[in-house]
Amino acid sequence: MSTPGPERVPSSVKVSKTSGQGKPPSSSSGSSGKKPGAKGPAGKGGGKGRKPVTPVKVAGGRNWGPIAVAGVVVLVAVGIIGYGVFAAVQGSRDWQDKVSEIAGVVNYRKQNNAQINDTSHKQGTQQYVTSPPVGGAHNATPQNCSGDVYDAPIANEHAVHSLEHGAVWITYKQGLAADQVNVLKGKVEGQDYTMMSPYAGLDKNVSVQVWGFQYKTDDVNDPKIDEFIKDTRLVSALEPGISCSGGNTTTGPLQAAGSDGTVMNK
Amino acid sequence: MTVSTDPGAAADAAAPHDGEETARRSRGPILAVLALVLGVALGIGIGLSIPHFTKPGDDSVEAGFLRDMSTHHAQAVEMSMIAHQKSDDAEIVYVANDIALTQHGQIGYMQAWLRDWGLSPTGSEPAMAWMPNSAGSIVNGLMPGMATPEQLTKLRAASGKELNIEFLTLMRQHHLGGIHMAQEAVELSDNKDVDWIAESMVKSQQTELGLIDDLLKKVQAS
Incomplete structure (x- = not known):
């Protein structure tokens, strides 16, 4: 009787742990017959010996109150820190990523077009890939872009130089109703690194551009215009720290060339 | 069993x-x-x-002040460069040089702090939103003391005595507006860098106001 005892002890432990490996064939009838039999008396016969054990188990089964409180505290702390990390990461996101995410914005910087990327100063009228231009060789004198509102078209060659300085250039279709022009004017007046002018042959009512990025819309109240300005103004400068003043303040084509220098390839 | x-x-x-x-x-x-x-x-x-x-946040007093004062300064630089180029009075040429270089340098400080703080150099809030009771101080997008586009056009077209008087008058008004903003920033901000530059603006522009008044008297008497 002493031999089956030690035999059963490991067998019962193993069965409960690894759900029976090679044991069932040898003691399938024995264990199946003994287990119900063993459990029946175990509850009664072993009651005296085991009762102290069960309360110990209950007491050892965690006091959930403090754990729940600690858990909530940790969750709140992690949430606050998580928000801080999120805000820090979000706040320092690159402006180019932000503006690229605005639906309808064309990212010309990504295209690596040598003609658009050209930052050289050249005399005379220049040809541009896009209309209005978003970059390229330009005149040595920029257009004044300290919130300047021009009521007639300005020379692309001056305007592109302003884009290089970080200006947002708002252009609108010539002949746009005065009340709509006034809406755009409200986005420029008093805002350094912005300027606006009518644009001949514009395919939409409004085109807003910085160096390498452009957004066109027919609606002057389109909130994406403000989003575009917010994400690009000043930060789009290729020469950080340069001012938007001291430039040309007159309208009309470059000098007396008689051409606005634009070639519409697109 | x-x-x-x-x-x-x-x-x-x-x-x-x-x-x-x-x-x-x-x-x-x-x-x-x-x-x-x-x-x-x-x-x-x-x-x-x-x-x-x-670090100050995107809608903080500090960020608002640095952004707005950068814009405010930029116009002082613009007007001073015009006077520096066109004035026939050596004293005015020098004060214009002083204002342009000082204020452009200060723009650099202010922009660099915004960059350090991971903030955009421009904000989405209207100008002067960081200053309490500032509603109404913005006229056509212009902060207190700033010259209108018409005044700038007049300054660009002027010459001789007219240019000198126009420049000094506009700059006097510009400094008064700027000093007021800087004083508010000193009051509202608890960032030591912002306080330092705002205090220096108050001091130097108040001193310059005295010089501008003297020059105005001299030019008007000429």
């Missing part, structure tokens, strides 16, 4: 005990690793977010 079941029962009772001990033994390292991972994650999180909480 009773004899055979007793060891079995004893084994049954012992089994969970043994299992619990082994479980506790194997849970120990896991808990330690979990605690370590959580601790490291918390540490990284705190490290990343503390600077964010200690």
Whole structure:
């Protein structure tokens, strides 16, 4: 009787742990017959010996109150820190990523077009890939872009130089109703690194551009215009720290060339 | 049966005990690793977010002041460059040079702090939103003291005595507006860098106001 005892002890432990490996064939009838039999008396016969054990188990089964409180505290702390990390990461996101995410914005910087990327100063009228231009060789004198509102078209060659300085250039279709022009004017007046002018042959009512990025819309109240300005103004400068003043303040084509220098390839 | 079941029962009772001990033994390292991972994650999180909480935020007084004063300064630079180029009075040429270089340098400080704080150099809030009771101080997008586009056009077209008087008059008004903004910033901000530059603006522009008044008297008498 002493031999089956030690035999059963490991067998019962193993069965409960690894759900029976090679044991069932040898003691399938024995264990199946003994287990119900063993459990029946175990509850009664072993009651005296085991009762102290069960309360110990209950007491050892965690006091959930403090754990729940600690858990909530940790969750709140992690949430606050998580928000801080999120805000820090979000706040320092690159402006180019932000503006690229605005639906309808064309990212010309990504295209690596040598003609658009050209930052050289050249005399005379220049040809541009896009209309209005978003970059390229330009005149040595920029257009004044300290919130300047021009009521007639300005020379692309001056305007592109302003884009290089970080200006947002708002252009609108010539002949746009005065009340709509006034809406755009409200986005420029008093805002350094912005300027606006009518644009001949514009395919939409409004085109807003910085160096390498452009957004066109027919609606002057389109909130994406403000989003575009917010994400690009000043930060789009290729020469950080340069001012938007001291430039040309007159309208009309470059000098007396008689051409606005634009070639519409697109 | 009773004899055979007793060891079995004893084994049954012992089994969970043994299992619990082994479980506790194997849970120990896991808990330690979990605690370590959580601790490291918390540490990284705190490290990343503390600077964010200690640096002025996007809608703070400090950020608003630095952005608005950058714009305000930019116009002073613009007007001073015009006078520097066109004035026939050596004293005015020098004061214009002084204002342009000082204020453009200060724009550099202000923009660099915004960059350090991970903030955009421009804000989405209207100008002067950081200043309480500032509603109405913005006229056609212009902050207090700023010259209108018409006044700038007049300045660009002027020459001689007219240019000197126009420049000094506009700059006097510009300084008064700027000093007011800087005083508000000193009052409202508790950032030592912002306080330092705002205080220096108040002092230097107040001194310059005296010089501008003297020059105005001299030019008008000429």
